[in-house]
Amino acid sequence: MENIINNIPVTKCEKSKISDVDFNNLAFGSVFSDHMLVCDYKNGAWETPKIVPYQPITLDPSAKIFHYGQSIFEGMKAYKDTNEDVWLFRPMDNCKRLNISAKRLAIPELPEAYFMEGLKALLKLDSNWIPTNSGGSLYIRPFIFASGNGFHASPANAYKFIIATAPSGAYFSGKVKVAIEEKYSRSANGGVGYAKAGGNYAGQFYPTQLAIQKGYNQVIWTDDNTHEYIEEAGAMNIFVRINDTLMTAPTSDRILDGITRKSIIEIAKAEGINVEVKKISVNEVVEAAKNGSLKEMFGSGTAAVVSPIAAFGYKGTDYDLPELENSYASLLKKRITDIQYNRTDDPFGWRVKV
Amino acid sequence: MENIINNIPVTKCEKSKISDVDFNNLAFGSVFSDHMLVCDYKNGAWETPKIVPYQPITLDPSAKIFHYGQSIFEGMKAYKDTNEDVWLFRPMDNCKRLNISAKRLAIPELPEAYFMEGLKALLKLDSNWIPTNSGGSLYIRPFIFASGNGFHASPANAYKFIIATAPSGAYFSGKVKVAIEEKYSRSANGGVGYAKAGGNYAGQFYPTQLAIQKGYNQVIWTDDNTHEYIEEAGAMNIFVRINDTLMTAPTSDRILDGITRKSIIEIAKAEGINVEVKKISVNEVVEAAKNGSLKEMFGSGTAAVVSPIAAFGYKGTDYDLPELENSYASLLKKRITDIQYNRTDDPFGWRVKV
Ligand SMILES: Cc1ncc(COP(=O)(O)O)c(C=O)c1O
Ligand SMILES: Cc1ncc(COP(=O)(O)O)c(C=O)c1O
Numbered sequence: 245m246e247n248i249i250n251n252i253p254v255t256k257c258e259k260s261k262i263s264d265v266d267f268n269n270l271a272f273g274s275v276f277s278d279h280m281l282v283c284d285y286k287n288g289a290w291e292t293p294k295i296v297p298y299q300p301i302t303l304d305p306s307a308k309i310f311h312y313g314q315s316i317f318e319g320m321k322a323y324k325d326t327n328e329d330v331w332l333f334r335p336m337d338n339c340k341r342l343n344i345s346a347k348r349l350a351i352p353e354l355p356e357a358y359f360m361e362g363l364k365a366l367l368k369l370d371s372n373w374i375p376t377n378s379g380g381s382l383y384i385r386p387f388i389f390a391s392g393n394g395f396h397a398s399p400a401n402a403y404k405f406i407i408a409t410a411p412s413g414a415y416f417s418g419k420v421k422v423a424i425e426e427k428y429s430r431s432a433n434g435g436v437g438y439a440k441a442g443g444n445y446a447g448q449f450y451p452t453q454l455a456i457q458k459g460y461n462q463v464i465w466t467d468d469n470t471h472e473y474i475e476e477a478g479a480m481n482i483f484v485r486i487n488d489t490l491m492t493a494p495t496s497d498r499i500l501d502g503i504t505r506k507s508i509i510e511i512a513k514a515e516g517i518n519v520e521v522k523k524i525s526v527n528e529v530v531e532a533a534k535n536g537s538l539k540e541m542f543g544s545g546t547a548a549v550v551s552p553i554a555a556f557g558y559k560g561t562d563y564d565l566p567e568l569e570n571s572y573a574s575l576l577k578k579r580i581t582d583i584q585y586n587r588t589d590d591p592f593g594w595r596v597k598v
Numbered sequence: 599m600e601n602i603i604n605n606i607p608v609t610k611c612e613k614s615k616i617s618d619v620d621f622n623n624l625a626f627g628s629v630f631s632d633h634m635l636v637c638d639y640k641n642g643a644w645e646t647p648k649i650v651p652y653q654p655i656t657l658d659p660s661a662k663i664f665h666y667g668q669s670i671f672e673g674m675k676a677y678k679d680t681n682e683d684v685w686l687f688r689p690m691d692n693c694k695r696l697n698i699s700a701k702r703l704a705i706p707e708l709p710e711a712y713f714m715e716g717l718k719a720l721l722k723l724d725s726n727w728i729p730t731n732s733g734g735s736l737y738i739r740p741f742i743f744a745s746g747n748g749f750h751a752s753p754a755n756a757y758k759f760i761i762a763t764a765p766s767g768a769y770f771s772g773k774v775k776v777a778i779e780e781k782y783s784r785s786a787n788g789g790v791g792y793a794k795a796g797g798n799y800a801g802q803f804y805p806t807q808l809a810i811q812k813g814y815n816q817v818i819w820t821d822d823n824t825h826e827y828i829e830e831a832g833a834m835n836i837f838v839r840i841n842d843t844l845m846t847a848p849t850s851d852r853i854l855d856g857i858t859r860k861s862i863i864e865i866a867k868a869e870g871i872n873v874e875v876k877k878i879s880v881n882e883v884v885e886a887a888k889n890g891s892l893k894e895m896f897g898s899g900t901a902a903v904v905s906p907i908a909a910f911g912y913k914g915t916d917y918d919l920p921e922l923e924n925s926y927a928s929l930l931k932k933r934i935t936d937i938q939y940n941r942t943d944d945p946f947g948w949r950v951k952v
Contacts (some may be wrong), residue, residue: 300658300659302656302657304654304655305630306628307655310655311669311741312800313669384709385665396626397799427788428789432785432789434782434802434822435785435801436797442800444797445666446795447669447789448799449666449753450703451704452752453753468788469787477750577744
């Protein structure tokens with residue numbers, strides 16, 4: 245079956261897999277919807293994207309993705325409101341960030357219309373895959389990787405841009421206990437930390453495993469030079485509340501410019517919360533934990549939304565955070581998800597209808 | 599056709615592609631021999647490796663290699679002597695380094711016998727692919743990547759180890775002009791720079807492109823914190839000769855422990871050359887270039903062997919290196935390739951017969 249949605253040619257799958265899916269027991273990103281968007285870069289240009297059934301990819305063993313980690317991705321969600329309308333949250337920011345990552349990884353930038361129109365067409369086609377239960381959403385994974393061949397360590401001459409989607413439940417279940425990293429690092433000054441480059445994630449797995457073995461869920465990365473400043477977590481930016489001031493580290497070439505982070509900053513300011521974007525030293529946080537002025541820490545990210553941190557470990561000591569009645573985390577989470585799921589109006593103009 | 603070599607089951611290709619190859623005009627790593635070794639990691643264990651025809655790989659779009667850069671590789675060469683005997687150079691060091699990389703990238707370590715016996719079996723089968731013309735060799739690319747599925751940012755549950763080979767000519771043609779990097783970086787303290795992780799290479803492409811646009815061939819990386827110390831190049835360690843002292847930076851968690859580098863150090867010492875392994879500041883090299891005591895710079899690596907540097911650029915100035923009659927580079931290159939191609943005896947015990 246061939247047709248066209250938003251100018252994108254569509255080949256539909258023969259039989260939907262949706263009846264096999266238990267929407268009440270979704271893990272994160274492990275079940276995939278019926279279709280995907282595919283767009284190839286060849287002979288110096290991105291070709292017209294197309295929608296095809298979700299299907300395997302075949303590559304030569306010399307494809308550069310296998311050897312040189314030339315890949316980037318984005319993470320977004322589609323939300324369904326009670327009228328079955330479908331919404332995206334600041335999608336152009338993901339599109340622009342994908343191209344920021346592309347530039348740093350020497351990947352040709354993608355035309356924005358291919359991203360936006362392709363994504364909307366895909367969501368229209370697979371809209372019944374968007375969960376409607378509380379906290380559920382369709383996780384969207386746009387990614388680009390080097391499909392061109394050859395062992396020479398240089399940029400590929402061919403790439404694939406794909407958008408795949410996965411109906412998903414919560415990323416973290418329960419409270420998060422983090423370890424502040426004292427030895428390993430996520431990124432270098434002048435490196436690729438600000439890009440959503442595949443290699444940034446693989447490098448975090450081993451230190452994270454070590455932290456998990458010690459009873460933590462996640463690592464909070466510190467600067468690679470002194471390990472004295474808090475940067476971000478594996479897939480979340482980090483906020484710290486000392487007394488009534490909410491703080492987060494400035495973005496840099498080492499830290500991802502999270503869309504949730506910048507939205508939380510704006511919402512918090514609109515709520516009258518005192519927000520400071522500044523370097524946060526580990527010592528300052530430890531001192532605040534000791535003297536009782538450390539009220540909250542939480543992570544922010546598309547997958548994790550707003551994730552309260554229950555405790556952090558540093559230099560062999562665990563510091564518990566208090567359980568607050570009216571936490572900033574729960575207020576800000578409510579505000580941002582209300583906008584995302586179209587439960588309130590959207591004073592910032594962030595919601596985009598599909 | 600099924601048979602067994604070195605305990606490895608072999609499925610031979612139906613028709614060899616070798617007659618299509620022009621062995622006198624080989625680029626680097628762009629033509630692949632008839633067979634490859636494949637070994638899968640599943641259900642918590644590496645399965646028995648097998649040799650199959652060189653063929654495409656099929657993966658789910660959610661395979662973690664596409665998203666999180668979980669991949670590592672090695673680079674080695676097979677050399678044929680005038681008796682048609684086939685030799686490897688310190689292959690156990692590649693095997694051990696692959697497992698060092700594996701550990702840092704949270705990839706399960708590979709049994710050494712699978713690597714060594716698999717490689718030897720593959721070379722026996724495809725030995726007619728090893729070039730015999732001057733400077734030619736069979737470039738060997740062992741690599742492991744995450745083939746397991748899912749968008750969760752955590753280590754995969756399945757991996758593929760592959761060895762593919764490519765008859766190759768020289769990596770660099772002609773003299774190399776390098777730019778000493780002042781802004782971008784290759785690796786962080788506490789990062790993955792010492793591992794041959796795919797992501798380390800993609801991160802170098804953009805800064806290298808910028809250098810190429812300015813007329814250089816390669817970047818020499820400096821430390822990410824101060825950019826004051828010379829570390830290594832994209833796929834080579836770096837040696838600097840000031841007067842009659844040969845210097846190279848110590849390896850660290852940012853710098854690859856190159857097998858060519860450590861062999862060159864030993865050979866140079868055996869030749870009575872004064873070798874210093876120490877931090878090399880850019881200033882020291884610039885000063886030496888200005889006062890005439892900088893005699894040579896060269897890169898060392900499996901692909902590039904010993905590559906003399908003709909000039910380096912730093913802060914907008916290019917510094918030419920003198921053309922020497924009896925350079926350390928040419929002496930050391932002759933010594934190491936004589937061992938590799940079995941043209942002399944091997945006092946260090948580095949050569950391994952296939
Ligand atoms: C390293 C890193 N930091 C922060 C975030 C949060 O960014 P965003 O809010 O745009 O999802 C992510 C991922 O999404 C990430 O991968
Ligand atoms: C980053 C880097 N440095 C140095 C080298 C040289 O190492 P070896 O001499 O083991 O080939 C390589 C690659 O081979 C490399 O990738």
